[in-house]
Amino acid sequence: MSATSRPETVAMLTKMTREMRATILSMITQAGSGHPGGSLSAIDFIAALFFTRLKHDPKNPSWADRDRFILSKGHAVPALYVTLAKRGYFDESQLMTLRQLGSPLQGHPVNRFMVACEAPTGSLGQGLSVAQGIALAAKLDKKSYSTFCLMGDGEIQEGQVWEAAMSASKFALDNLVAIVDWNGGQIDGSITEVMPSLEPVVAKFQAFGWDVKEIDGHNFDAILDAIAWADERGGKPKCIVARTVKGKGVSFVEHPTKYHGAALTKDELAKAHAELKEAK
Amino acid sequence: MSGQTTVKPIATRQAFGEALAAVGVEHNEVVVLDADLSKSTKSELFAKKCPDRFIQMGIAEQNMLGVAAGLALSGKVPFACSFACFIAGRFETIKISVAYAGARVRVVGTHAGVGIGEDGYSQMGLEDVGLMRTLPEMVVLQPCDDVETAAMVRWLVTDCTQPAYLRLTRQNLRRLHADGWTWTPGKLDVLREGTDVAIIASGGPVMNAMDAAEALAKEGKSVAVANLSSIKPLDRAGIEALAKKVKVIVTVEDHNVIGGIGSAVAEVVAETGGARVHRHGVLDVFGESGTPESLYEKHRLDAKGIAEVVREQLAR
Numbered sequence: 001m002s003a004t005s006r007p008e009t010v011a012m013l014t015k016m017t018r019e020m021r022a023t024i025l026s027m028i029t030q031a032g033s034g035h036p037g038g039s040l041s042a043i044d045f046i047a048a049l050f051f052t053r054l055k056h057d058p059k060n061p062s063w064a065d066r067d068r069f070i071l072s073k074g075h076a077v078p079a080l081y082v083t084l085a086k087r088g089y090f091d092e093s094q095l096m097t098l099r100q101l102g103s104p105l106q107g108h109p110v111n112r113f114m115v116a117c118e119a120p121t122g123s124l125g126q127g128l129s130v131a132q133g134i135a136l137a138a139k140l141d142k143k144s145y146s147t148f149c150l151m152g153d154g155e156i157q158e159g160q161v162w163e164a165a166m167s168a169s170k171f172a173l174d175n176l177v178a179i180v181d182w183n184g185g186q187i188d189g190s191i192t193e194v195m196p197s198l199e200p201v202v203a204k205f206q207a208f209g210w211d212v213k214e215i216d217g218h219n220f221d222a223i224l225d226a227i228a229w230a231d232e233r234g235g236k237p238k239c240i241v242a243r244t245v246k247g248k249g250v251s252f253v254e255h256p257t258k259y260h261g262a263a264l265t266k267d268e269l270a271k272a273h274a275e276l277k278e279a280k
Numbered sequence: 281m282s283g284q285t286t287v288k289p290i291a292t293r294q295a296f297g298e299a300l301a302a303v304g305v306e307h308n309e310v311v312v313l314d315a316d317l318s319k320s321t322k323s324e325l326f327a328k329k330c331p332d333r334f335i336q337m338g339i340a341e342q343n344m345l346g347v348a349a350g351l352a353l354s355g356k357v358p359f360a361c362s363f364a365c366f367i368a369g370r371f372e373t374i375k376i377s378v379a380y381a382g383a384r385v386r387v388v389g390t391h392a393g394v395g396i397g398e399d400g401y402s403q404m405g406l407e408d409v410g411l412m413r414t415l416p417e418m419v420v421l422q423p424c425d426d427v428e429t430a431a432m433v434r435w436l437v438t439d440c441t442q443p444a445y446l447r448l449t450r451q452n453l454r455r456l457h458a459d460g461w462t463w464t465p466g467k468l469d470v471l472r473e474g475t476d477v478a479i480i481a482s483g484g485p486v487m488n489a490m491d492a493a494e495a496l497a498k499e500g501k502s503v504a505v506a507n508l509s510s511i512k513p514l515d516r517a518g519i520e521a522l523a524k525k526v527k528v529i530v531t532v533e534d535h536n537v538i539g540g541i542g543s544a545v546a547e548v549v550a551e552t553g554g555a556r557v558h559r560h561g562v563l564d565v566f567g568e569s570g571t572p573e574s575l576y577e578k579h580r581l582d583a584k585g586i587a588e589v590v591r592e593q594l595a596r
Contacts, residue, residue, distance in 0.1 A: 064355070111353075112382055119353065120380040123372060129343045130377050133350020133358075136335070140311070140356070160373070163343035171335075 009052060010220040017047050020086065021249045022276045023095060024078040029269045031099035034107070035075040037259040038152060041183035041217070041244035043079040046071070048223045049148060050083045053231075058088040061115040067145050068134050070118050072127020073152035073181065074108035075261070080117070081105050089116050125158025127151065128178055132168050135176040135237075146231070150179040154186030157195050162208070169209025174233040178210070181217065183246035185256030205239040217242025250275055287426075289452040292483075293390040295426035296448050297322025299433035300359060301329040307437050308333075313348050313360045315341045320450075321361040321390045342370040345378060345387065352383035357437055364389030364405020364447055371411050378443050379415040386436050387412075390448040392422070393534030394562060394579055395484045397451070397572035404567040405447070410539020412445040413512045419444035419465075420512040422541075424486035425455045428509055431463035440465070447483060449534075451572045454487045456507070466510050468518030474504035477590055478522045478555070481532035482508045482541045488576070489532050491583035496590060503590065508541050516548050523554025528593045532586055533561040534579075558593045560586070 004012070020043055028034035049069060056066040071080045078098060085092045090104075097103035104113040108122025119130045131149035138145055151161065168176055180201065184191050191198055205212045213229055215222040223242070230238040246260070247253030250272040253264070264272060304310040304326050313335045318324040327334035337344040341362050348360035360367075367374070367389040378385045392405050412420045419442050423429040429448070436444055456471060463469070468480075472493055481489040486507050493503040506522060508515075508531075523529060529549065531542035542559030549557050562579055576582040580589055 110380070112380070119349070120376050123376045126342075126346050126373060126377045129346020129373075130350040130353070130381070132343075133347035133352070134354050135350070136347060137351050137354030137356055140333070141354075160342045160346065163338075163340035164346070167337060167340065167343060167347070170338075 006221070006224065009224065013044070013048055013051065013220045016051070016086070017044055018249065018276050018279055020047060020082045022273050023082050025250070025264055025269055025272050027078045027082070027095050027098045028263045029266065030096050031263065033099065033263055034078060035261050036253055036264060037185060037246040037255070038073060038076040038181070038183060039079040040248045040250070040253065041246050042073070042076045042150060042181045044218050044220065045150065045179055045181065045223055045242055046079050046083050048220060049227060050087050052224060053227050055145070061089065065143060065145050068118050068131065068147040070121060070127045070131045070147070070149045071109055072121050072149050073124065073155050074122025077107070077109050080109060084116050124152070124155040125160040128161055128164040132164055132173060132176055135173045136171055138175050139171070139173065146175050146177060148177045148179065150181060153180055153182040153184065153191050153198065154194070156180060156201070157198060165205060165208040165210065168237040172235045173237045174235050176237045177230040178237065178239045180239065180241045181244055182241055183244045185246040185260060187257065187260050190256040201241055209236060210239045211236045212239045212241060214241045214243065217244035218248055249279070287455045289454045290426050291450055291452050292423050292426065292429045292448040293322045293450060295429035296388065296433060296446070297325035299430040301325040303434050303437045304330050304333065307357065309355065309357045310437055311335060311351055311356045311358045313337050313344050313358055315339055315344045315362045315366070317362055320363070321388065323359065323361045341366050342373040345370055345373045345385070348385045349377040349381050349383035352385045353381060357384060357386065359386040359388055361388040361390065363391040363403060364408040365391070365403060368405055368408040368411050375415060379418050382417065383443060384441060385443050387443070387445045388448065389445065391450045392447045392483055394567045394575040395449055395451045395534050395572050397575060398569050400569040401567040406536045406562055406567060407539065408445070408447060409511060409535050409541065410543065413544065417442050418512060421445070421509060422447040422483040422511060423509050424483060424507050425453050425457055427455060427457040427459070427461060428463055435463070435465060449484045451484060453484060456487060456490065463509070466513040466515055468515040468522070469507040469509055470504065471507050472503070472505040474502040474526070476502045476526060477528045477530060477594055478504040478506060478526045479530050479532055479586065479590065480506045480508050480519070480522070480541065480545055482511065484534045485532045485581045485586065488581060488583045489586050492586035492590060495583065495587050501594065508545070511541055511544060514544055514548065519545055519548045520552040520554065523549045523552060526555050529555045529557045530590050530593055531557065531559050531561070532581065534581055535561055536564055537561040538564055558589070560589050
């Protein structure tokens, strides 16, 4: 990436994620079920991480020194699958087998079906603990890889997340990066309705001993800056609170609850594709 | 003579701590996690030998299990230790982050059953075997003495590639195996032959089952005793062979009779045919405070109680 300037990288990511959004929505409609809202809120960060930062090898996904990415909010997995396919982990033609019997593209990530998923997630609240174990192993073995874990805002209502937040700073895991995809919505309503006291989230992570950065999770300059910031070690785990929009990129999908877990109809999908095309 | 040795009885948790310290020194990949109970689970014995590889997680068991899974997925062999009841309470973390992940975690639950005594029901693991054996690929082990415990700990470090659960006692247990005896994973451990009735027991009550068999032998009854320490994988052929040999099988465990080894044996015999199975253990009731001895007497898990149950079943 060093040969590419920042504006070029941002332009590349902007174009690519627009196509990825279209693919994600197609995958979910083809499957007949899935989670468009949380996939579209998370795709920008995931794509930026995989295309500008992660040291990994799609031909050798279990390479021992790879950087790890765990999608703890596993329901956003179409965003991970489309990224892995674009990155060369498997053929893009497989994407449309999402959620079908026999497909490695399970409804939520499963490492035994796809090594690059790293862990089974989707039972919310578990990913940060597993990521922490991986980061701890790196410390024990004096390895330099980093471990990233992306969680949802609704997800961090789970108590296990705060157990993990507590112990990550005890172990000084500055090789662990948590990302909170704060899209403001969950199944039964907005975060403000369901659990308003989740805020102030930045202060909560700080109180647990984390370095925290709050960004616009759809601004690639901000995302790239945050990723670079997270690479500064310094003794503390890092948390990036990415303020995002659920369903980002398609006007009628941008809603805190409506498209949390509902596939677009064929007509809606055509409308969404047209809108994404025009966005150029 | 089988069942009688001069070695001082010790709890399987103590044998576990000693074995883990010994094996851990030889194997750098072993790491041990505890949730503020290392003095009770005896993981402290490892911590003293290998402080750099002991990870104190505080009173946060589900995080401990998830962290253990991450360590296992990165090539470590983690033992995650707490009381059996607190482990069972974090079942979903074990289901997803450990078992489904295929993470080579050794989940260790000590203080099994009513045998813990005075602390009462909230500290008793009485459902853990039932829960753990429902998980595909999960190995479930329960040793009956220190020799067997040490063999299992070593195997869990050097051979077993699957996630595993190890269930241990707080109370001291008499040694039932001679030096040089070798444990075979997945095999029923027949401690005593007999043709009238077979007691299949696991964990704390095995030594009492041996004493009960001795007492019944004096009454002219031929009683086999098998130690079911490898609960999963289960020795279906061994259980079937016993079921074809005797009229009645009495299972004995310090665990709810629902879901435990009695269920496991009954499931096999229901399919193979043979003996009638009577499940004996904690009869789907809550535990309570009392001395371990008084609780074993109340639940008829002492030698006298087991002998009574066997007599009743033979008379049916």
